[in-house]
Each structure stands twice: as C-alpha cells, then as structure tokens.
Amino acid sequence: MSAKEPDAKTRLVQAAIQKLESLELAGVTQMPRATARARATAASSAGEATAARVRPPDALPSQPSTAPSPLEVLRGEVAACTRCAELASTRTQTVFGVGNPQARLCFLGEAPGADEDLQGEPFVGRAGQLLTKIIEACKLSRTDVYILNVLKCRPPGNRTPAPEEADNCRGFLDRQLEIIRPEFICCLGAVAAQSLLRTTVTISRLRGQWFEYRGSRVICTFHPSYLLRNPSAKKDVWEDMKRLMERMGTPVG
Numbered sequence: 001m002s003a004k005e006p007d008a009k010t011r012l013v014q015a016a017i018q019k020l021e022s023l024e025l026a027g028v029t030q031m032p033r034a035t036a037r038a039r040a041t042a043a044s045s046a047g048e049a050t051a052a053r054v055r056p057p058d059a060l061p062s063q064p065s066t067a068p069s070p071l072e073v074l075r076g077e078v079a080a081c082t083r084c085a086e087l088a089s090t091r092t093q094t095v096f097g098v099g100n101p102q103a104r105l106c107f108l109g110e111a112p113g114a115d116e117d118l119q120g121e122p123f124v125g126r127a128g129q130l131l132t133k134i135i136e137a138c139k140l141s142r143t144d145v146y147i148l149n150v151l152k153c154r155p156p157g158n159r160t161p162a163p164e165e166a167d168n169c170r171g172f173l174d175r176q177l178e179i180i181r182p183e184f185i186c187c188l189g190a191v192a193a194q195s196l197l198r199t200t201v202t203i204s205r206l207r208g209q210w211f212e213y214r215g216s217r218v219i220c221t222f223h224p225s226y227l228l229r230n231p232s233a234k235k236d237v238w239e240d241m242k243r244l245m246e247r248m249g250t251p252v253g
Helices: 008-025 036-054 070-079 083-092 114-119 128-137 165-180 191-198 225-228 231-248
Strands: 105-109 145-149 182-188 211-213 216-221
Touching: 070 165, 105 191, 128 225, 128 231, 145 165, 165 191, 182 191, 182 231, 191 211, 191 216, 216 231, 225 231
Parallel strands: 105 145, 105 182, 182 216
Antiparallel strands: 211 216
C-alpha cells in the first residue's frame, strides 16, 4: 500500500524548511526585514482588494439631482411673463399653483384675488378657506390635490378675466396639466369651466355632467366665492362632490 499523500499545508511547511536549509548551506544566517514602504504597499493593496469585495462600484451612493422639476421650470417662465401688460404692471407676484404634483384631482379656479396676489398661493382668502372645508369634507387635504387658476395674475379690482387674458395664459395652464396629468379636474365656476372646455354654456347647465379634457375627466360646479354670496347653493356643490368622489372610487356620505 502506498504512503498517504501529504496535504497542501504540510507540503508548504516542508518547502519552507528546505528553502531555509538551502540558505543556511549557502552561508545566509539572517533574513532582511520588509521595508516600511513595502509593508505600506502590501497593506494598501490588501485594503483596496477588501474594499472592492465589500462595496463594488455600483454600490457607491449616487449624488442627488439638483435639476429643477418641470413644474419649477414652468413656474419661472410664468413669473417672468409680461404678455398681459396691465396684469404684469399691477400684480404683486404671479400665482402659479400649489399641492401634490402627482395629484389625481385638480381644482381649477379663474384667477387670483387680493389675498392670493399677496401670498403667491391660490385660494387662500375667504373663498379659499371654504374650498379647504369642501376638500376636507371629501376626506382629502390640500396636499392631496393640486389647486390652480386659469389666470396666473390678479385682474385689477378682482374683475372677471378678459378672453384675451385667458388666451395669453392658456399655454401655461395646458403645460401644468400635461405635467401633473390628473385623472380628474373640478372646474370651480363659469370662467374656469368655459375657459377649459371652450364653451359658452352656463355653469348651471354644465353642472351634473361629465366631460373629457386631454385624458382627464372633468366635472363643473359653483365657485366657492359664489357660495359665500349664495349659501343655499352649497347643497348643489356637495352633490357634485359626492358624484366626483364616487367616480374616483372614494365615495362620501
């Protein structure tokens, strides 16, 4: 029977002993120490190899993007707009929009009022406070939806927007809606409804119906400022909101 073959560790020890014996026969009595530079190089190589195994290049943290969002780019364009000379010369600031940029539902009004012109946010005055209550009654919050107006500047004296003013702002409105891509749009009042749908039909006749605008389902109701003057119409708006919430799949009582 042949002798058992030595394992790798044993062979390595035997080779080292043979090497030392050969050096001794050659007159070598001591071995030089490794230099500091050699030790550092070896340690660095070992460290790099370990790091490469522990954290590969594709695991390195990516740098956060600093590019502005499409809505922010559009906001800047709106702020610089002077297409309507009267509005540009009398406004405090433009009023772009506010809310969730990925909202399923947008509320569209007609134009900023005095409070909105001062604060730069749509629907913050008395009518805005009423809109907030309507939204909350639908089991939503202002951060769940997106709120915007047909006009981005306040007409002097809160007058009704002129058709040419709405036309000047139409490109901004369409681009906002293209970016947000809401499933539903609720038009608040005649100006918003007629402007978006390109119609002259009264708001009373538009109510209770569904329309379509570039892939979004559109419902129309009275403007909150109208409800402040005509509280009895609140029940009509609530019926519209129930119809809207049911279509969205979140019915309310």
